[in-house]
Amino acid sequence: MDKKYRFVAAAIVASFAAASLAAQSKSSIPRTKDGHPDLQGTYDLAMLTPVERAAGSPLVLTDEDAKKGERQALARKVSGDAPLKGDRPAPPVGGDGSAGPAGNVGGYNSFWIDAGSQYTVVDGRKRASLLIDPPDGRVPQMTPDARQRVARNVNRPTSDQTAREDDPGFEGNGAYDDPERRPLGERCLMGFGSTSGPPVLPNYFYNNLHQIVQTPDSIVILTEMVHDARVVRMNAEHLPPAVRKWMGDSVGRWDGDTLVVDTTNFTDKTRFRGSTQNLHMVERFTRVDAKSVLYRFTVEDPATWTRPWTGEYTWPATDELLYEYACHEGNYAMGNILRGARLKEADDAKKKTGGN
Amino acid sequence: MEKSVKGLMIAIVAAAGGAFAGAWATPMAGQAPAAYRAPRTADGKPDLNGIWQANNEANYDIEMHMARPALALRPGPYGPVAAAPVLALGAVGSVPPGVGIVEGGAIPYKPEALAKRKENLDKWLDRDPEVKCYLPGVPRANYMPQPFQILQSPSAVFFAYQYAGAVRNIYLKDPGPAPVDSWMGQSVGRWEGETFVIEASGFNDSTWFDRSGNFHSDQMKVVERWTRTGADVLSYEATITDPETFTRPWKISMPLYRRLEKNAQLMDFKCVEFVEELLYGAYRKKPLSRE
Numbered sequence: 267m268d269k270k271y272r273f274v275a276a277a278i279v280a281s282f283a284a285a286s287l288a289a290q291s292k293s294s295i296p297r298t299k300d301g302h303p304d305l306q307g308t309y310d311l312a313m314l315t316p317v318e319r320a321a322g323s324p325l326v327l328t329d330e331d332a333k334k335g336e337r338q339a340l341a342r343k344v345s346g347d348a349p350l351k352g353d354r355p356a357p358p359v360g361g362d363g364s365a366g367p368a369g370n371v372g373g374y375n376s377f378w379i380d381a382g383s384q385y386t387v388v389d390g391r392k393r394a395s396l397l398i399d400p401p402d403g404r405v406p407q408m409t410p411d412a413r414q415r416v417a418r419n420v421n422r423p424t425s426d427q428t429a430r431e432d433d434p435g436f437e438g439n440g441a442y443d444d445p446e447r448r449p450l451g452e453r454c455l456m457g458f459g460s461t462s463g464p465p466v467l468p469n470y471f472y473n474n475l476h477q478i479v480q481t482p483d484s485i486v487i488l489t490e491m492v493h494d495a496r497v498v499r500m501n502a503e504h505l506p507p508a509v510r511k512w513m514g515d516s517v518g519r520w521d522g523d524t525l526v527v528d529t530t531n532f533t534d535k536t537r538f539r540g541s542t543q544n545l546h547m548v549e550r551f552t553r554v555d556a557k558s559v560l561y562r563f564t565v566e567d568p569a570t571w572t573r574p575w576t577g578e579y580t581w582p583a584t585d586e587l588l589y590e591y592a593c594h595e596g597n598y599a600m601g602n603i604l605r606g607a608r609l610k611e612a613d614d615a616k617k618k619t620g621g622n
Numbered sequence: 623m624e625k626s627v628k629g630l631m632i633a634i635v636a637a638a639g640g641a642f643a644g645a646w647a648t649p650m651a652g653q654a655p656a657a658y659r660a661p662r663t664a665d666g667k668p669d670l671n672g673i674w675q676a677n678n679e680a681n682y683d684i685e686m687h688m689a690r691p692a693l694a695l696r697p698g699p700y701g702p703v704a705a706a707p708v709l710a711l712g713a714v715g716s717v718p719p720g721v722g723i724v725e726g727g728a729i730p731y732k733p734e735a736l737a738k739r740k741e742n743l744d745k746w747l748d749r750d751p752e753v754k755c756y757l758p759g760v761p762r763a764n765y766m767p768q769p770f771q772i773l774q775s776p777s778a779v780f781f782a783y784q785y786a787g788a789v790r791n792i793y794l795k796d797p798g799p800a801p802v803d804s805w806m807g808q809s810v811g812r813w814e815g816e817t818f819v820i821e822a823s824g825f826n827d828s829t830w831f832d833r834s835g836n837f838h839s840d841q842m843k844v845v846e847r848w849t850r851t852g853a854d855v856l857s858y859e860a861t862i863t864d865p866e867t868f869t870r871p872w873k874i875s876m877p878l879y880r881r882l883e884k885n886a887q888l889m890d891f892k893c894v895e896f897v898e899e900l901l902y903g904a905y906r907k908k909p910l911s912r913e
Contacts, residue, residue, distance in 0.1 A: 304777075306777055445902045481773050592805050
């Protein structure tokens, strides 16, 4: 078949599929008075499905693998919830050297953690990764320029980074020199793990609630951590390039029954996964049924990746209430972390002179 | 000729006087004429959607006040002058006068609370939560000198404030008492005719009413009344009850105005970043000069 015809045929099949999907869901999904799908609700994005999956493994998990992973997650929770022995010894000075919060001097115990217990379900199947494109489920390669840039910026934490709980002790030279060198989550500027996004990602740790409130002119996407409200202006133009926003500038439009949110005008402070401030995000919110919204995101930054990449997962509605995540107001740790580093330096200097 | 000039002058004086009297007779926000009927949302409720902002000096001092040289003062040889840490700001750091938003003029503090308010004012620079970019609380969030957006749908009412990115989700179904105190409190809303009534409670004792040390305890409850009184005016009233701090409930009221710019929108004011030097700068490996 001629290439062009093949393309047309594929397009026809795709549009039929889309039409039938739309027809099927049209009657069953909640709608606002203006006829658009009602995306409102509170959603719990805690889940096991990671952003990427192992090279060569399929997107859809086998029942067996899904059950195994979910069983392991449950077992971790049960063991984490078990009472500690009252006569246990103190942790060794400086931690025991193993990875993770339990391995060093200790952070949160499992009471505080709600990392998710299930894989995300899309089209009725459990998924092994959020990434669907590239089809291998791996974030595309960075351009050589981007790799150099990231190497230069190694001391500037990015929005997708966690508080480095996995790093027992030290993060490299200068990591405690200035508040600006600490991760954005630790500074209470934004939640960690790109929880506010865009792209909005599960953080695999805690506080994964999100709320959508929808009006004809504006739609707000609230991220529990750190009370970050991204207002999507409907059918509006982007801000001029000189104005930048922490979560970018989001404008929305309806594409049939899908809310399409286009985001540009990022700062150079978040640099999601090493991207530049020219990152371009397209998010698509589709109401699947009364209890779930399909969230699809496409990440594009030619100065960073050799091609755009796309992920998707389901936002399941929850009846849980979302409480205030005041962070900065109680951030005693930030000052203490830096002060601790200064004290350690003074201590080390004293030891050095003492040894001479 | 002379007579007619005199007559004209009398007319002008009378008109000016009338305007003057009229200004005084203008109803306070909240006692707005009942005649105005607000546009409706899809479910027939008055439409509060939009970007709103107070146009007053309440964030400096909610009580009626004269202008003063600075927010932080010290005794000068002939009266108070700007305290050293804010001296360099000059007129930029001075306090504009305001007619106040407290009905009846003064806040009915208990004597010991009034003493604390004075102490707060004296130690303003150390104590005002706004200096540290803390969440503003209620009602202060509504008259910070920055816009906020109300998003109202049949199933949700949400307030997004530009200052510090503060937010309030207004429950339309009462979830019961707040399980824990918070900066922005827990808000439950209901419609009373043209007015959206919010009962807010579950506050901590760490927010203030203004930059003048006016404060409350964690016993505070705020009942807010939001009423559209014109195409671009939203009447705001709040009754504050806090038996630990005040001798009786008291009320504030003010009009809020729609931001009419074609491109009106909330922008970023993540001030946490702006106060890091203040709060943590001394712990830098190489601290910057503080002079």
